[in-house]
Amino acid sequence: xxxxxVVDDEPTIRTLVAASFDGxxxxxxxxxxxxxxLDLARREHPDLVLLDIVIPGVDGFEVCRRLKTEIAPHVPVxxxxxxxxxxxxxxxxxVGADGFVAKPFSPAALVALIDRTLAxxxx
Amino acid sequence: xxxxxxxxERARPINSSPGVRGHLNExxxxxxxxxxxxxxxxxMTVLSKLDEEALLTAALxxxxxxxRADLVAFFLTTxxxxxxxxxxxxxxxxxxxxQEGDGAxxxxxxxxxxxxxxxxxxxxxxxxxxxxxxxxxxxxxSVLVVPLDVRGSRLGALAVGxxxxxxFRRDHVGIISTLAxxxxxxxxxxxxxxxxRLKERRTRDLLDSVADALLVVxxxxxxxxxxxxxxxxxxxxxxxxxxxxxxxxxxxxxxxxSSTPPEATPFPRAIKEGRVVTGTAVLALGEPASNVPxxxxxxxxxxxxxxxxxxxxxMHDISREKKIQRMKTEFVSMASHEIRTPLAALQGFTELLLxxxxxxxxxxxxxxxxxxxxxxxxILIEELLxxxxxxxxxxxxxxxxxxxxxxxxxxxxxxxxHERRPRFAxxxxxxxxxxxxxxxxxxxxxANLVGNAVNYSPPRSIVRIRVQxxxxxxxxxxxxxxxxEDGGVACxxxxxxxxxxxxxGVAPQDLRRIFEPFxxxxxxxxxxxxxxxxxxxxxxxxxxRHGGRMWVESSPGRGSTFGFCLPLDERWVQRQDxxxxxxxxxxxxxxxxx
Numbered sequence: 269x270x271x272x273x274v275v276d277d278e279p280t281i282r283t284l285v286a287a288s289f290d291g292x293x294x295x296x297x298x299x300x301x302x303x304x305x306l307d308l309a310r311r312e313h314p315d316l317v318l319l320d321i322v323i324p325g326v327d328g329f330e331v332c333r334r335l336k337t338e339i340a341p342h343v344p345v346x347x348x349x350x351x352x353x354x355x356x357x358x359x360x361x362x363v364g365a366d367g368f369v370a371k372p373f374s375p376a377a378l379v380a381l382i383d384r385t386l387a388x389x390x391x
Numbered sequence: 392x393x394x395x396x397x398x399x400e401r402a403r404p405i406n407s408s409p410g411v412r413g414h415l416n417e418x419x420x421x422x423x424x425x426x427x428x429x430x431x432x433x434x435m436t437v438l439s440k441l442d443e444e445a446l447l448t449a450a451l452x453x454x455x456x457x458x459r460a461d462l463v464a465f466f467l468t469t470x471x472x473x474x475x476x477x478x479x480x481x482x483x484x485x486x487x488x489x490q491e492g493d494g495a496x497x498x499x500x501x502x503x504x505x506x507x508x509x510x511x512x513x514x515x516x517x518x519x520x521x522x523x524x525x526x527x528x529x530x531x532x533s534v535l536v537v538p539l540d541v542r543g544s545r546l547g548a549l550a551v552g553x554x555x556x557x558x559f560r561r562d563h564v565g566i567i568s569t570l571a572x573x574x575x576x577x578x579x580x581x582x583x584x585x586x587x588r589l590k591e592r593r594t595r596d597l598l599d600s601v602a603d604a605l606l607v608v609x610x611x612x613x614x615x616x617x618x619x620x621x622x623x624x625x626x627x628x629x630x631x632x633x634x635x636x637x638x639x640x641x642x643x644x645x646x647x648x649s650s651t652p653p654e655a656t657p658f659p660r661a662i663k664e665g666r667v668v669t670g671t672a673v674l675a676l677g678e679p680a681s682n683v684p685x686x687x688x689x690x691x692x693x694x695x696x697x698x699x700x701x702x703x704x705x706m707h708d709i710s711r712e713k714k715i716q717r718m719k720t721e722f723v724s725m726a727s728h729e730i731r732t733p734l735a736a737l738q739g740f741t742e743l744l745l746x747x748x749x750x751x752x753x754x755x756x757x758x759x760x761x762x763x764x765x766x767x768x769x770i771l772i773e774e775l776l777x778x779x780x781x782x783x784x785x786x787x788x789x790x791x792x793x794x795x796x797x798x799x800x801x802x803x804x805x806x807x808x809h810e811r812r813p814r815f816a817x818x819x820x821x822x823x824x825x826x827x828x829x830x831x832x833x834x835x836x837x838a839n840l841v842g843n844a845v846n847y848s849p850p851r852s853i854v855r856i857r858v859q860x861x862x863x864x865x866x867x868x869x870x871x872x873x874x875x876e877d878g879g880v881a882c883x884x885x886x887x888x889x890x891x892x893x894x895x896g897v898a899p900q901d902l903r904r905i906f907e908p909f910x911x912x913x914x915x916x917x918x919x920x921x922x923x924x925x926x927x928x929x930x931x932x933x934x935x936r937h938g939g940r941m942w943v944e945s946s947p948g949r950g951s952t953f954g955f956c957l958p959l960d961e962r963w964v965q966r967q968d969x970x971x972x973x974x975x976x977x978x979x980x981x982x983x984x985x
Contacts, residue, residue, distance in 0.1 A: 284735065
């Protein structure tokens with residue numbers, strides 16, 4: 269069973285993401301801030317990280333950078349964000365993000381995107 | 392003292408034309424040649440001085456050395472005074488320049504001074520002007536007075552006196568007349584130069600007082616002038632910049648921060664195209680961090696032949712405007728982000744509920760989450776509209792005389808029902824002056840401050856509310872301006888309200904930023920306190936719309952005091968300051984727990 273780490277400070281969004289994957293054969297881990305996310309990534313070795321940018325403490329960009337450089341370079345990271353400006357996308361790609369999910373999102377489309385991402389051959 | 396009338400009566404004009412009669416012998420010729428050389432040298436020395444005092448000193452020396460006169464005096468008019476006054480005096484004891492108000496009282500009758508031809512007076516003439524060695528001048532027997540005229544204007548007179556009563560020698564009269572002409576010319580030159588200097592200094596002062604940066608380049612694009620504001624803008628002393636090519640001294644980048652080809656910058660364009668070129672640019676001043684965005688307009692100045700000879704540039708630092716623009720963009724971006732989160736919950740759960748069979752208990756959970764999020768969205772949109780209306784000035788205030796005591800009572804009554812069961816200590820005087828304000832908006836501001844105090848303090852804490860004439864902020868606490876970096880603006884010093892809690896407190900780095908829209912201090916987020924981060928921004932905007940100023944004092948772990956000061960209505964200030972009835976320490980309700 270593949271493990272997805274969902275990082276968002278809004279419990280409602282974490283619940284929604286977990287509900288979206290319910291019955292789709294994934295294990296969902298939840299973190300509410302950057303430190304917790306890095307800690308869980310180290311201990312639980314998720315297969316994919318769905319990461320909000322605006323989170324308390326270490327922000328999403330920095331969490332992504334650390335995941336990609338130190339903790340889990342080959343694990344895909346999708347940035348989940350309410351900001352859909354170009355500058356955010358550029359910064360996201362600079363720190364190694366593999367893709368973006370803009371809020372609001374369709375749960376079915378999110379599941380499909382993650383299925384596809386995990387099915388793609390590892391780089 | 393001078394016997395004016397007598398002098399006047401006995402004054403006799405002399406013929407100043409030194410018509411040469413008979414033959415001169417060789418000795419006389421040699422003496423005349425030596426004399427004219429000496430006169431020439433003396434004249435040159437006098438004319439070379441550009442300063443009135445220096446030239447008068449030189450002139451006294453010249454007359455003295457040429458004639459060994461017992462007394463030489465210069466009388467000069469000024470711009471303010473038509474009557475010539477004694478300005479320089481030379482006697483065997485020494486010479487002196489007389490400043491206005493020195494009290495020297497050597498005078499000549501007005502009529503003699505006004506004469507256009509030399510006048511010789513044979514009468515005793517003395518002065519009470521103190522000589523250098525402290526004594527008083529003895530009288531002289533004969534005086535020759537020569538007018539100082541130049542270019543049609545009367546500058547005064549030169550008076551030369553001697554002890555003997557025999558008439559002045561004709562050649563001496565000639566020498567004195569010639570010297571007088573040269574002195575008059577030199578004085579006139581010096582005064583014209585002074586005036587030109589004064590005019591130039593005035594122009595310079597004027598240009599330096601212009602708040603915008605002003606810079607002039609010549610046809611070769613070299614900087615020939617910059618005012619103080621321009622030197623401050625380019626952060627270099629004017630001397631370091633003057634004479635340098637403008638495009639080298641000021642690196643102009645385009646708005647994106649990339650360099651512009653030299654010929655495309657406004658300076659060469661204004662000169663080449665012969666028209667005003669306006670635009671915005673970025674002034675590169677060393678490191679990227681110190682780049683300054685400027686609005687500039689460059690106007691060509693045409694030479695008499697119609698060719699652009701100079702260009703005058705006005706530059707205006709638009710950092711503040713840019714900052715406001717950036718804040719607006721950020722605000723829109725944050726607003727859209729804040730709206731998207733509850734929207735994501737609403738849209739996501741709706742899709743899930745429609746697309747699959749969900750057990751009723753889970754359905755209930757999701758629906759209550761959706762309910763919470765839609766409430767949050769509604770509050771958010773309400774607050775967003777409030778803030779934008781407030782900041783754009785579209786919010787109409789319904790101003791009326793408001794008693795702050797009444798506002799405090801209303802807010803306390805509202806907050807006492809809060810689930811954290813707060814307690815309130817209110818300190819105010821019932822006879823405080825009223826403020827002219829929108830009571831609803833003021834209640835909203837105070838409710839926000841008190842609400843924060845309650846939310847960020849442990850349950851059943853005491854929140855202290857104080858209202859007082861004057862300012863309640865501690866000395867050194869900054870009153871905030873409309874922009875966070877405006878800090879330290881003046882207190883309107885009318886009536887102030889403070890709300891003190893013993894809660895979380897605010898970290899120094901968050902202190903100013905907590906008033907920015909959507910900014911929520913780290914501690915507040917960690918505490919999971921409700922709100923979207925617009926409350927303080929709205930409170931601050933409301934206070935500012937009332938002409939007031941917000942302030943905050945806090946240290947983490949020891950609580951915060953949020954306060955605001957409002958101006959008093961002019962009518963109240965007049966009425967209250969008269970009898971001082973409202974001065975003095977507050978007494979009512981001190982420390983009472985309601």
